[in-house]
Amino acid sequence: MVDGTNAATPARWEQLATQVLDGRPLTFDEGLSVLACADLELPALLAATYRVRHRVWGNAVQLYFLKNAKSGLCGEDCGYCSQSKVSSAPIEKYRMNDEATLLASARAAAETGARTFCIVTAGRGPTDRELDHVVQVVEKIKRTLPLNICCCLGLLEPAQAERLAAAGVDRVNHNLNTSRRFYPEICTTHTFDDRLATLQAVRSAGMELCSGGIVGMGEADADVVDLALALRELKVESIPVNFLHAIDGTPLQGVDRLNPRYCLKVLCLFRLANPNSEIRIAGGRELHLGWLQPQGLYAANSLFVSDYLTTKGQSPEDDYRMIKDLGFVVAAPGPETAAAIRAQRAAAESAAATGPAADASCSVPCGPAGA
Numbered sequence: 001m002v003d004g005t006n007a008a009t010p011a012r013w014e015q016l017a018t019q020v021l022d023g024r025p026l027t028f029d030e031g032l033s034v035l036a037c038a039d040l041e042l043p044a045l046l047a048a049t050y051r052v053r054h055r056v057w058g059n060a061v062q063l064y065f066l067k068n069a070k071s072g073l074c075g076e077d078c079g080y081c082s083q084s085k086v087s088s089a090p091i092e093k094y095r096m097n098d099e100a101t102l103l104a105s106a107r108a109a110a111e112t113g114a115r116t117f118c119i120v121t122a123g124r125g126p127t128d129r130e131l132d133h134v135v136q137v138v139e140k141i142k143r144t145l146p147l148n149i150c151c152c153l154g155l156l157e158p159a160q161a162e163r164l165a166a167a168g169v170d171r172v173n174h175n176l177n178t179s180r181r182f183y184p185e186i187c188t189t190h191t192f193d194d195r196l197a198t199l200q201a202v203r204s205a206g207m208e209l210c211s212g213g214i215v216g217m218g219e220a221d222a223d224v225v226d227l228a229l230a231l232r233e234l235k236v237e238s239i240p241v242n243f244l245h246a247i248d249g250t251p252l253q254g255v256d257r258l259n260p261r262y263c264l265k266v267l268c269l270f271r272l273a274n275p276n277s278e279i280r281i282a283g284g285r286e287l288h289l290g291w292l293q294p295q296g297l298y299a300a301n302s303l304f305v306s307d308y309l310t311t312k313g314q315s316p317e318d319d320y321r322m323i324k325d326l327g328f329v330v331a332a333p334g335p336e337t338a339a340a341i342r343a344q345r346a347a348a349e350s351a352a353a354t355g356p357a358a359d360a361s362c363s364v365p366c367g368p369a370g371a
């Protein structure tokens with residue numbers, strides 16, 4: 001793993017973190033330099049990034065619980081997705097879960113300690129009937145459980161976004177996935193601009209944005225940096241960073257371009273580019289970060305607990321153990337927590353706008369990564 005690059009320059013990462021904490025946005029070239037960080041400098045990069053994570057998020061870890069409410073049967077051709085019409089992956093396929101199933105999953109999410117329940121459906125976008133169903137279920141969940149709700153229903157028209165907002169949906173997930181340049185390489189049935197239009201509709205309806213991407217699909221470093229900066233432009237509140245789990249039967253089957261150190265650098269990039277956003281280590285966490293998985297939380301502040309859409313995650317017990325061993329804490333569930341976090345983030349933004357960081361003393365107790 002040692003790559004021979006001069007490792008005696010960790011101070012530059014401290015300087016970069018200080019600049020970010022002082023409110024100066026990461027530039028494109030600085031983003032590229034983060035991804036090109038020598039492996040020997042990775043502990044220093046993580047330590048510097050942790051200072052940025054800590055100022056806004058402390059040592060809290062937000063947990064999300066995914067419910068794949070409708071699986072497979074999608075007519076789009078996203079090359080990474082096992083639920084696409086062009087995938088022959090042997091996944092479970094089913095139409096929309098009924099109300100009782102969704103409510104039971106929401107209860108399970110609350111019992112797991114998740115702060116947010118994510119309702120996900122495969123497909124280009126919801127039908128009128130599907131939207132009616134989701135609206136009805138969300139209204140019931142919000143009346144009975146202390147959960148924030150995030151919906152991921154595909155492309156949305158402005159009127160559909162407004163209905164979700166009126167039902168009490170807090171956030172909508174719609175990933176940009178990659179850069180505008182690389183987008184046609186992974187999907188031809190809709191465009192990057194279609195996805196942007198959905199995010200704009202969600203924002204106009206007054207909901208928060210959850211939007212991130214997938215790394216490891218064959219894109220260049222510049223595409224990853226473009227994505228991180230595009231999300232900053234949109235002021236996305238929550239950014240899931242997925243690492244491609246190339247499922248057999250999908251067009252990207254066999255693509256394997258990631259290593260754990262690169263994944264950590266990607267997480268540092270997203271944190272430094274988006275200091276005030278929630279950064280979530282999403283799909284591919286266990287597979288690609290491997291033994292370095294805990295170190296990802298020095299940059300990210302959020303995880304999915306339990307399983308992903310069509311792949312298994314590690315057990316919630318292992319997640320809790322990992323968080324505890326790091327000395328971190330699980331953020332308490334509930335909308336009131338989300339409001340407190342938003343206030344904390346606004347305070348951090350205002351502090352960055354008015355002067356240097358007050359908290360410049362945190363460091364990461366981590367040894368050489370993967371040496």
Ligand code: SF4
Pocket residue numbers: 074075076077078081082083084085121122123124154
């Ligand atoms: S639109 Fe969603 S469900 Fe359909 S193929 Fe693309 S990512 Fe998969």
